[in-house]
Amino acid sequence: MQINISQILDYVKKEDVKRYEDSLKEYQKGLLDKTLAGHEFMGWLDLPERMQEDQLAAINDDVQRIAPEADVFVVIGIGGSYLGARAVIEALKHSFEALMPEKRPTVIYAGNNISEKYLSDLLELLDEKDYALTVISKSGTTTEPAIAFRILREHLEAKYGKKTARRRIIAITDKEKGALRQLTNQEGYSSYVVPDDVGGRYSVLTPVGLLPVAMAGVDVRQIIRGAGDMRNQLNNTHTLEDNPAFAYAAARNALYNKGKTTEVMAAFEPALHYFAEWWKQLFGESEGKDAKGIFPASVSFTTDLHSLGQYIQDGERNIIETVLHVENPRKSLNVPEDSANLDKLNYLSGKAIHEINHKAETGTIMAHVDGGVPVIQISIPEINEYHLGQLIFFYEYACALSGYLLGVNPFDQPGVEAYKNNMFALLGKPGFEEKTNEVYNRSSKQ
Numbered sequence: 001m002q003i004n005i006s007q008i009l010d011y012v013k014k015e016d017v018k019r020y021e022d023s024l025k026e027y028q029k030g031l032l033d034k035t036l037a038g039h040e041f042m043g044w045l046d047l048p049e050r051m052q053e054d055q056l057a058a059i060n061d062d063v064q065r066i067a068p069e070a071d072v073f074v075v076i077g078i079g080g081s082y083l084g085a086r087a088v089i090e091a092l093k094h095s096f097e098a099l100m101p102e103k104r105p106t107v108i109y110a111g112n113n114i115s116e117k118y119l120s121d122l123l124e125l126l127d128e129k130d131y132a133l134t135v136i137s138k139s140g141t142t143t144e145p146a147i148a149f150r151i152l153r154e155h156l157e158a159k160y161g162k163k164t165a166r167r168r169i170i171a172i173t174d175k176e177k178g179a180l181r182q183l184t185n186q187e188g189y190s191s192y193v194v195p196d197d198v199g200g201r202y203s204v205l206t207p208v209g210l211l212p213v214a215m216a217g218v219d220v221r222q223i224i225r226g227a228g229d230m231r232n233q234l235n236n237t238h239t240l241e242d243n244p245a246f247a248y249a250a251a252r253n254a255l256y257n258k259g260k261t262t263e264v265m266a267a268f269e270p271a272l273h274y275f276a277e278w279w280k281q282l283f284g285e286s287e288g289k290d291a292k293g294i295f296p297a298s299v300s301f302t303t304d305l306h307s308l309g310q311y312i313q314d315g316e317r318n319i320i321e322t323v324l325h326v327e328n329p330r331k332s333l334n335v336p337e338d339s340a341n342l343d344k345l346n347y348l349s350g351k352a353i354h355e356i357n358h359k360a361e362t363g364t365i366m367a368h369v370d371g372g373v374p375v376i377q378i379s380i381p382e383i384n385e386y387h388l389g390q391l392i393f394f395y396e397y398a399c400a401l402s403g404y405l406l407g408v409n410p411f412d413q414p415g416v417e418a419y420k421n422n423m424f425a426l427l428g429k430p431g432f433e434e435k436t437n438e439v440y441n442r443s444s445k446q
């Protein structure tokens with residue numbers, strides 16, 4: 001993985017970026033010594049080592065036991081409890097896997113919304129399929145996954161009987177706290193622990209991310225190897241030139257101080273769509289607080305060059321673009337020659353599709369830099385387990401450093417409670433009675 005921040009230098013001076021280096025060194029030390037705000041959630045730093053052979057073996061046993069009996073594997077979770085797994089699975093799977101019967105089990109998702117249509121459609125599908133599920137919730141009390149799990153558990157029990165249904169459920173939650181842990185112990189589900197010192201959005205390298213990813217047939221050891229190599233590099237380098245997380249954190253903070261308040265992650269491979277969703281959650285929840293933070297957004301190019309591309313080129317000049325470049329697509333396809341040439345495309349005959357995509361990318365970066373958008377480039381040789389592992393660890397580390405530079409605690413998310421409190425009061429949840437009248441009066445005026 002490589003980073004290039006040279007194309008931001010029309011917008012910020014080199015010394016404006018470099019001046020962060022000393023602070024970054026201090027924050028790096030504070031991370032490693034676990035002395036900074038949020039130190040109780042820094043266990044993710046050691047995950048590449050902590051994911052021991054016995055845990056990986058247990059994951060493998062669950063996969064061997066469940067995969068042959070399931071057409072579909074449902075991952076129930078929201079936010080950090082599903083986005084990391086989805087990012088990796090979607091990046092690596094065949095683009096049309098859902099329509100390929102030989103690729104089983106297909107991983108699908110639930111508990112990340114409260115949509116009646118979505119859940120009803122899901123039940124209709126599951127009536128026809130053999131399936132198993134994992135329910136993932138660190139707190140064990142989050143409403144969206146709890147509702148989905150209650151519905152699917154009932155469905156699973158009606159379909160297979162209580163005893164067999166139990167064998168088709170894997171819970172991933174706190175070791176002792178929360179309603180899900182209680183239910184898991186009572187029912188005897190196979191289960192994994194989300195470590196106390198790892199927050200939801202930093203948990204992709206625990207069973208939270210690795211179990212669903214393994215169920216999709218992905219080699220989790222390669223992900224961990226990539227993450228471990230990146231960790232060694234990031235822990236042992238202390239300059240903007242050698243440490244990509246320093247460079248990224250410094251570049252985006254320097255640009256933020258020049259009024260660049262939105263960062264758009266742009267990928268020219270649609271398979272990276274959910275990687276960008278994971279990144280948005282990581283940075284959005286980590287940095288967006290105390291009335292500060294860069295708003296993380298994403299686009300899929302070239303698709304969105306025909307929609308949001310207009311805004312990026314010409315709209316409000318508050319945007320940073322970070323282009324995620326993939327060197328080698330791992331597949332090979334050329335534009336065919338056509339003697340009639342009615343479509344006037346023969347100038348492309350024989351060219352690889354990825355070459356054309358790369359030219360579109362270069363042209364886009366040039367146009368955006370010319371149009372007032374500083375561009376950061378992050379490159380990986382190809383989309384595989386190892387490089388995704390590297391990227392995951394890089395972004396986690398950079399996010400922590402960037403949050404400290406911004407002056408926030410990157411490991412809490414106090415803002416997430418506000419909607420929940422109102423919703424609980426409106427739904428009459430026990431314990432929220434005092435708020436109920438107030439929110440009802442307000443909601444009737446809306």
Ligand code: PA5
Binds near residue numbers: 079136138145201
């Ligand atoms: O990153 C986070 O901490 C959050 O996005 C959580 O992952 C999300 O709210 C789900 O929480 P839980 O796993 O407790 O259900």
